[in-house]
Amino acid sequence: MPRDDEQARELARLRWQCRRGMLELDEILRAYVDTRYPGASAGEQAAFRRLLDYQDPELQQWLLLDREPENEDLRAIVTLLRDGPGA
Amino acid sequence: MALARRRFDALIIGAGGAGLNAAIQLAKTDARVAVVSKVFPTRSHTVAAQGGVNAALANVMPDNWHWHMFDTVKGSDYLGDQDAIEYMCREAIPTVYELEHNGVPFSRLDNGKIYQRPFGGMTQNFGGAQAARTCAAADRTGHAILHTLYQQNLRARTHFFDEYFAIDLIRDDEGAILGALVLEIETGEPLLIEAKATVLATGGCGQAFRTTSNAHINTGDGMAMALRAGVPLMDMEFFQFHPTGIAGRGMLITEGVRGEGGYLINKDGERFMERYAPNAKDLASRDVVSRAIVTEVKEGRGCGPNGDHVYLKLDHLGEEIISKRLPGIRESGRIFAGVDAAREPLPVFPTAHYAMGGIPTDRYGRVLAPVGTGEEIVPGLYAAGECACVSVHGGNRLGGNSLLDILVFGRAAGLDLLQHMESHHRPMDEASVDKAMARLERWDRKGEGLSVAELREAFRRCMEDHAGVFRTEEIMTEGVERLRELREQLSEVRLQDHSKVFNTARIEALELENIMACGMAIAVSALNRQESRGTHSRPDYPKRDDVNWMKHSLYLLDGDQLDYKPVQTKPLSVETFPPKERVY
Numbered sequence: 174m175p176r177d178d179e180q181a182r183e184l185a186r187l188r189w190q191c192r193r194g195m196l197e198l199d200e201i202l203r204a205y206v207d208t209r210y211p212g213a214s215a216g217e218q219a220a221f222r223r224l225l226d227y228q229d230p231e232l233q234q235w236l237l238l239d240r241e242p243e244n245e246d247l248r249a250i251v252t253l254l255r256d257g258p259g260a
Numbered sequence: 261m262a263l264a265r266r267r268f269d270a271l272i273i274g275a276g277g278a279g280l281n282a283a284i285q286l287a288k289t290d291a292r293v294a295v296v297s298k299v300f301p302t303r304s305h306t307v308a309a310q311g312g313v314n315a316a317l318a319n320v321m322p323d324n325w326h327w328h329m330f331d332t333v334k335g336s337d338y339l340g341d342q343d344a345i346e347y348m349c350r351e352a353i354p355t356v357y358e359l360e361h362n363g364v365p366f367s368r369l370d371n372g373k374i375y376q377r378p379f380g381g382m383t384q385n386f387g388g389a390q391a392a393r394t395c396a397a398a399d400r401t402g403h404a405i406l407h408t409l410y411q412q413n414l415r416a417r418t419h420f421f422d423e424y425f426a427i428d429l430i431r432d433d434e435g436a437i438l439g440a441l442v443l444e445i446e447t448g449e450p451l452l453i454e455a456k457a458t459v460l461a462t463g464g465c466g467q468a469f470r471t472t473s474n475a476h477i478n479t480g481d482g483m484a485m486a487l488r489a490g491v492p493l494m495d496m497e498f499f500q501f502h503p504t505g506i507a508g509r510g511m512l513i514t515e516g517v518r519g520e521g522g523y524l525i526n527k528d529g530e531r532f533m534e535r536y537a538p539n540a541k542d543l544a545s546r547d548v549v550s551r552a553i554v555t556e557v558k559e560g561r562g563c564g565p566n567g568d569h570v571y572l573k574l575d576h577l578g579e580e581i582i583s584k585r586l587p588g589i590r591e592s593g594r595i596f597a598g599v600d601a602a603r604e605p606l607p608v609f610p611t612a613h614y615a616m617g618g619i620p621t622d623r624y625g626r627v628l629a630p631v632g633t634g635e636e637i638v639p640g641l642y643a644a645g646e647c648a649c650v651s652v653h654g655g656n657r658l659g660g661n662s663l664l665d666i667l668v669f670g671r672a673a674g675l676d677l678l679q680h681m682e683s684h685h686r687p688m689d690e691a692s693v694d695k696a697m698a699r700l701e702r703w704d705r706k707g708e709g710l711s712v713a714e715l716r717e718a719f720r721r722c723m724e725d726h727a728g729v730f731r732t733e734e735i736m737t738e739g740v741e742r743l744r745e746l747r748e749q750l751s752e753v754r755l756q757d758h759s760k761v762f763n764t765a766r767i768e769a770l771e772l773e774n775i776m777a778c779g780m781a782i783a784v785s786a787l788n789r790q791e792s793r794g795t796h797s798r799p800d801y802p803k804r805d806d807v808n809w810m811k812h813s814l815y816l817l818d819g820d821q822l823d824y825k826p827v828q829t830k831p832l833s834v835e836t837f838p839p840k841e842r843v844y
Contacts, residue, residue: 178759185762189423189445192299192477194307194402197511199476201595228407229307230400237595238588255595 184211190225198232205257220250263693264451268294268419269681271439271455273426273482275301277309277402277663278645278670279461280409282625284362285674287416291681294453296421296442298477298767301410302403305463305475306666309402312377312394313667314660315352319373320392322384325349328393330386330837332661336654337794337804338839339495339812341828344650347623348661351668356395359667364408365397381658394660402663424451425767426481428696429458429489429641432689435629436639437489441696445767448760450700452693457640457680459673460486460619460627461666464646465778467771469612469728470720471510473502479771480778482647486619487777491629491638492814492823494649495617496778497786497796500657501729503549505611507569509596513589513608518542520585522574524553525605526561532570547795550610550729557609558730564607571605578602610729615778616657616795617785618649620814625673630814630823640680642673651812654827655794699773703766709754712769719746719776727783732800736787743783744820747776781815788822789813806839 184206191202202225210218224232224247234240235251242251270286272279275297286293297304316323328349333340360366360374367375374395382391397404413420427441427450439454462482466474483493504513504524518524523542526532536552537544544552553570556562563571574582574589579602582590593601620628620635625648627641645666652665726739750773757765791805792798814823829836 182759182762185764186446189299189762189764192475193303194305194475194477196308196473196475197592197596200509200511203476228302228403230403237591239591255591 187222187225193232194229195233197237198229201236201254201257205254209253209257217250220246223247224250263697264449265454266294266451267454267685268292269455270294270457270459270677271296271453272459272461273440274304274461274463274645274647275410275420276304276306276461276463276645276666277405277409278666279459280406280413281667281670282459282461282642282644282674282677283413283418284409284416285671286677286681287412287418289678289681293418294421294455295413295418296424296426296440296453298423298425298445298481300422301420302406304406305478306406306663307403308475309663310399311379312396312401312660313356313663314379314382314393315356315395315664316349316393317353317356317374317376317395319369320376323391323393325353326834327384327386327391328352328382329831329834331382332652332658333837334387334840334842335381335656335658336652337656337842338806338810339498339651339654339793339827341651342831342836343828344623345652346831346834348652348664348668351672352664355664355667355671358671359405359408362408362412364404366395367398379659382660405663405667425770426462426485427700427770429485430689430692430696431489432686432692434639435490436686437641438686438688438692440485441693441700443700445764446762448763448766450697454685454688456683456685457642457677459625459642459644459677460647461643461645461670462647464615465775466612466615468720468723468775468779468782470717470724471505471508471609472612473505473510473512474612479774480647481771481774482643483618483781484774484777486627486643487781487817490818491619491627491641492816493617493778493781494620494812494814495651495654495785496615496781496815497789497813498616498655498794499612499782500614500616500795501546501550501610502613503546503553503610504572504608506592506596507564507607507609510611511592511596512611512613513572513592513606514586517572517574517586517589520574520581521577522572524549524608525571525573526556527563527567528561532556532561547797551797553608553610554728554730569607569609572608573605574601575603575605612728614657614662615646616649616651616653616655618647619643620812621648621650621669623650623669623672624676625669626676630825635825642677644669644673655796703755703769704758705754706758707754709752710749712753712755712765712772715746715749715753716772716775719743719779722746723779723783727779727786729797731786731796731798733787736783740783740787743780747780750776777817780820784820784822785813785815810839
């Protein structure tokens with residue numbers, strides 16, 4: 174598969190991972206993938222992919238109820254999403 | 261390439277609370293059970309149900325399933341079937357205990373019993389004092405239930421097809437359902453799943469409206485599959501709107517904001533609810549507040565550059581109260597409306613929240629379809645949860661009864677499925693498989709055409725404007741005509757991406773077809789019901805009409821036809837609750 178196609182598939186896969194049980198999460202996560210993710214650093218992209226593995230109530234606490242994740246690696250991406258285009 | 265095929269005893273489409281509670285009933289058998297879900301199961305919309313589940317356990321104060329039944333019949337505005345409601349309220353008790361035994365971490369009282377909280381519409385002694393009937397697992401009840409059921413299903417070796425999208429049911433000449441054609445999103449390859457019995461548990465269809473509180477996944481897939489298989493949808497005109505969704509976005513702003521002293525204003529700064537509900541004002545019932553907001557906008561008193569919303573003012577409450585008593589409101593306002601609610605008002609508009617209607621079933625979850633002047637069970641097909649209509653919510657659902665509905669009737673369907681497990685698979689109907697494949701392959705057509713996004717937005721906007729909160733003959737006649745035109749345009753839609761691997765554009769196109777099928781069912785049913793009942797409000801027919809309209813609507817896809825059937829007013833073992841004016 175050519176590289177552009179590969180990237181497009183990767184983005185499509187991530188967009189589907191952003192489909193959650195709550196509208197609020199759908200919108201925040203999807204907006205990030207559509208706008209910032211493609212140009213983000215490899216580290217930031219990896220942090221976002223890790224974040225997607227968490228359960229919806231955790232994401233809700235961090236993104237909508239102003240709680241901090243215990244995992245330090247995730248704090249920066251959570252802050253970005255809260256302030257981002259979710260926007 | 262030959263179509264891949266798999267055989268299971270039972271196929272369950274949808275992995276929310278209803279689907280997983282149906283699947284777990286088969287855990288103690290040797291049955292081979294498949295669950296198909298378009299997203300990872302614990303990301304189903306059940307996670308958004310945070311309030312709790314009603315059951316008359318009497319852990320906090322005296323309670324009785326019969327009182328719960330009365331509240332539900334009254335709440336339904338007497339359109340609910342009283343046999344199904346009695347069954348649900350009785351079965352609520354063993355259902356909650358079964359969940360507890362399966363490991364759901366319900367919040368506890370000091371004496372170790374399940375904690376129960378008071379919730380609107382729940383009373384003691386047939387309309388007396390407030391009852392405490394709602395069982396919760398902190399503020400994440402839906403997720404706790406979903407997570408527990410998922411783990412139990414994994415233990416029971418239920419086979420999960422995660423990220424598979426269901427295309428259509430497969431049906432033979434006798435009308436029996438033989439399974440479904442599904443699509444693996446990852447590879448883009450179709451798969452035929454044959455089953456002795458199939459359960460539709462795909463949730464609601466809020467995405468049919470432009471402004472909705474529903475997650476993106478709620479596209480009415482199961483409801484539309486049922487329609488295409490010749491099954492009607494029942495009481496689709498009954499859709500619950502929450503008055504304060506963030507304008508243009510749909511996220512709920514809790515009623516608690518108005519409970520704490522927040523109020524609505526129009527562009528002139530007027531507290532307009534004083535005109536519509538002089539006593540209750542901003543705390544009037546959801547339908548009254550929703551209609552008032554839409555009236556203000558329609559009469560030119562809306563706010564913002566397009567005058568298309570009103571403001572919810574809460575800045576006068578002060579930062580401390582907002583942060584302490586209304587957690588998350590400032591964050592939601594900031595993220596989704598770009599507004600700090602402690603300093604400025606929030607733009608709000610009614611948001612589509614919950615479908616009371618759906619696939620008609622009996623209390624065992626068996627799907628029913630009209631035959632001649634009566635109705636018959638569709639062999640091999642079940643439905644449960646928001647996609648189904650038993651009907652226990654009738655014209656209006658009470659808080660805490662939605663989780664209860666999915667759990668009780670998911671369980672009932674699962675228990676009834678057991679009788680199919682010893683039977684044989686019926687022969688496959690290849691013509692029906694070809695038809696489902698053709699629907700999928702239609703999206704391979706190339707060339708220029710409309711985009712999915714364009715048509716989806718036009719349809720959803722039309723639904724909001726013409727089949728939303730404000731429903732008159734004139735508005736809805738115009739709307740149904742326009743929706744039909746938009747439906748015609750579906751054949752002109754083309755995809756630009758024809759790849760197979762993770763082609764989500766194709767899934768979104770299939771979802772659009774489903775949204776449009778459900779939307780038409782809502783609009784046509786609403787146009788024809790000439791009365792106001794529950795959430796269906798007609799300014800041109802402002803009263804409930806029990807003489808002519810105490811009946812269920814049945815919408816059929818073929819020719820947008822409508823049929824009706826009587827409400828079951830006779831409960832299983834107690835006296836009928838006769839219709840009365842619904843006053844709170």
